[in-house]
Amino acid sequence: MTDPNVPGSEPAPHVTSAPPQTLVRSPLSDGEWQRMHPLSPLLRGGLVLLVIVGVVVANLRDRLLGVVLPWLSSDFDRYDNYDSSNDPIDYVIAHNLYLVAILVVFGVIALLMLGFYVSWRFHTFRITHDDVEVRSGILFRTQRRAPLDRVQGVNLTRPMVARLFGLAKLEVVGAGMDSNVKLEYLSTVNAETVRADILRLASGQQLAETAEARASASGSRVSALSTTMSREITSLIEGPEAPVAEPESVVDIPVVRIVVSHMVSPSTVFVLIMGVAIVIGVSLGYTWLLLGFIPAFLGLGAYWVSSILRSLRYSIAPTPDGARITFGLLTTITETIPPGRVHALEVAQPILWRPFGWWAVKLNRLSGRSASDTTTDQFTTVLPVGTAADVERVLRLMQPAVPEMEWPLIVQEGMFGPLEHDSFTTTPKRAWWIRPLSWKRNGFRLTDDLLLLRRGTIWRNLSILPLARLQSFALHQGPFDRKSRVASAHAHVVTGPVSAHLAAVDRDAALAMLTDVAAGTVRAAASDHSHRWAHIEEANHSDDAEGRDDAIAVIDGKSGEPETAWPAHPKETE
Numbered sequence: 001m002t003d004p005n006v007p008g009s010e011p012a013p014h015v016t017s018a019p020p021q022t023l024v025r026s027p028l029s030d031g032e033w034q035r036m037h038p039l040s041p042l043l044r045g046g047l048v049l050l051v052i053v054g055v056v057v058a059n060l061r062d063r064l065l066g067v068v069l070p071w072l073s074s075d076f077d078r079y080d081n082y083d084s085s086n087d088p089i090d091y092v093i094a095h096n097l098y099l100v101a102i103l104v105v106f107g108v109i110a111l112l113m114l115g116f117y118v119s120w121r122f123h124t125f126r127i128t129h130d131d132v133e134v135r136s137g138i139l140f141r142t143q144r145r146a147p148l149d150r151v152q153g154v155n156l157t158r159p160m161v162a163r164l165f166g167l168a169k170l171e172v173v174g175a176g177m178d179s180n181v182k183l184e185y186l187s188t189v190n191a192e193t194v195r196a197d198i199l200r201l202a203s204g205q206q207l208a209e210t211a212e213a214r215a216s217a218s219g220s221r222v223s224a225l226s227t228t229m230s231r232e233i234t235s236l237i238e239g240p241e242a243p244v245a246e247p248e249s250v251v252d253i254p255v256v257r258i259v260v261s262h263m264v265s266p267s268t269v270f271v272l273i274m275g276v277a278i279v280i281g282v283s284l285g286y287t288w289l290l291l292g293f294i295p296a297f298l299g300l301g302a303y304w305v306s307s308i309l310r311s312l313r314y315s316i317a318p319t320p321d322g323a324r325i326t327f328g329l330l331t332t333i334t335e336t337i338p339p340g341r342v343h344a345l346e347v348a349q350p351i352l353w354r355p356f357g358w359w360a361v362k363l364n365r366l367s368g369r370s371a372s373d374t375t376t377d378q379f380t381t382v383l384p385v386g387t388a389a390d391v392e393r394v395l396r397l398m399q400p401a402v403p404e405m406e407w408p409l410i411v412q413e414g415m416f417g418p419l420e421h422d423s424f425t426t427t428p429k430r431a432w433w434i435r436p437l438s439w440k441r442n443g444f445r446l447t448d449d450l451l452l453l454r455r456g457t458i459w460r461n462l463s464i465l466p467l468a469r470l471q472s473f474a475l476h477q478g479p480f481d482r483k484s485r486v487a488s489a490h491a492h493v494v495t496g497p498v499s500a501h502l503a504a505v506d507r508d509a510a511l512a513m514l515t516d517v518a519a520g521t522v523r524a525a526a527s528d529h530s531h532r533w534a535h536i537e538e539a540n541h542s543d544d545a546e547g548r549d550d551a552i553a554v555i556d557g558k559s560g561e562p563e564t565a566w567p568a569h570p571k572e573t574e
Contacts, residue, residue: 018128020129023200026194033124034126036183038120041120043162119138122138123136131145132148132198133146133181146174146180148202153173154173155170155171156192156195157171167191168187169183169184170191170194174366176366196321247317247318249314250317253384257358258312258384274296313328316382323382337398342363342398343363343366343493343496344364344496345361345395345464359386360381360385361391361395362496363496364494415460426443427486441455441460443505450467463500466524467520469493471494486505
């Protein structure tokens with residue numbers, strides 16, 4: 001194969017690991033090196049050039065007005081008396097070198113365009129059956145690779161300027177620190193198709209088809225020919241790429257709710273209290289307090305605007321590859337979180353949201369970003385603000401393997417508990433002084449799939465930890481804990497906003513929890529196959545096909561389709 005980045009290079013023999021053609025839909029996913037969209041260099045580096053030009057023009061606006069409209073400025077009436085030895089613009093004006101200056105400017109633009117073209121030629125990617133690779137750089141070459149079996153998700157981002165050109169960038173989320181692979185930029189249609197191909201390949205479906213092909217290889221050639229003809233006829237009817245409908249969101253967030261939720265946040269209350277204190281201070285003559293209030297007010301305003309714009313157009317919907325979350329008004333981000341990539345969930349309710357019945361959901365996941373990346377937080381929010389019904393729908397999407405009978409207990413007792421006949425193991429009365437306000441609520445509950453940690457009365461929190469994703473589990477006991485015969489439990493998960501700590505647990509209950517969590521984690525990890533979610537989908541389809549007659553007979557003794565496992569849409573429940 002000839003290297004597309006080296007003109008005239010000799011073909012080098014190699015093995016091309018092309019993905020199975022039955023699993024990919026985009027011609028860019030053929031295992032060969034492909035190039036980004038021709039406008040990619042402009043969006044990646046050209047915008048910086050435009051900003052520089054804007055700054056230069058802004059700084060020279062008075063001079064430009066003097067040249068174009070000399071009667072508006074007395075400084076530009078005479079150019080003969082200027083000292084043109086230090087200022088190149090004065091030198092051009094004094095010696096009437098306008099044509100030379102224009103040619104120089106066009107030459108610089110031509111060099112920049114040539115640099116953009118060479119950068120585009122050297123920026124390539126390919127998708128094989130094992131990984132996604134990206135090569136870039138002219139003098140200093142860089143090659144990044146994301147193994148498909150370590151893909152944590154695929155994010156599709158459409159910045160405001162890129163949307164004007166119909167472009168989007170893909171970010172393949174890896175498992176390590178600073179391990180993401182970015183495809184900047186592709187057309188929106190190609191980006192959507194390539195993302196679907198990557199998720200399909202990462203789901204393990206190609207392994208299932210390989211096993212199926214091996215099993216069918218021993219069959220007759222007539223059967224193989226019949227299967228091939230059937231598939232090709234179907235493709236002729238449906239087209240090379242059957243249209244994929246946009247999944248409908250299971251949660252609708254009104255704009256008023258988003259705005260009000262930011263207005264009643266604790267940070268807003270703090271700023272208001274500080275504002276009252278500053279007004280009182282200024283009235284007493286301490287005017288220097290304004291210097292501290294104005295930056296805080298501007299910072300809060302910028303945070304409000306960015307948070308509100310980021311939360312607009314929010315949607316979350318089930319797809320075969322996991323939960324699809326879309327958010328953002330100016331810059332639209334669509335991320336797909338595959339099953340088994342959720343390491344922890346947290347449902348939280350500040351006290352100011354309690355009269356409205358609002359909650360927020362965050363998660364811990366491997367983001368593949370560096371520690372200095374400030375955009376990591378926006379990818380940890382699953383539900384910015386929603387009702388209890390919204391929270392249940394979101395949790396069902398994040399943890400689809402949880403049995404149906406568990407959800408009422410998780411939502412009612414976990415979020416609103418303690419209730420009568422509460423199933424959570426709470427802090428004993430003798431240790432009330434450790435958690436004086438929340439000792440009746442502070443507790444845990446262990447199921448076959450999850451470890452639930454319930455905390456807080458003023459700020460309600462419910463941490464949901466999948467046992468199959470726990471890294472380790474520890475108990476801690478200080479001198480005061482030993483005196484009260486309690487211990488603190490800490491589950492170790494990947495870094496994120498979710499806290500997996502619970503204090504003031506009865507010592508005997510903590511020791512029993514340590515044993516049960518260890519056994520449950522081993523059992524859950526052994527039976528978990530969500531990292532290859534295609535096998536789970538096939539098993540579910542097989543179970544549905546085998547048990548359809550029984551399911552029909554169970555529903556009120558009437559024939560018909562069984563109810564869907566997904567929660568109803570909010571509009572339908574209302």
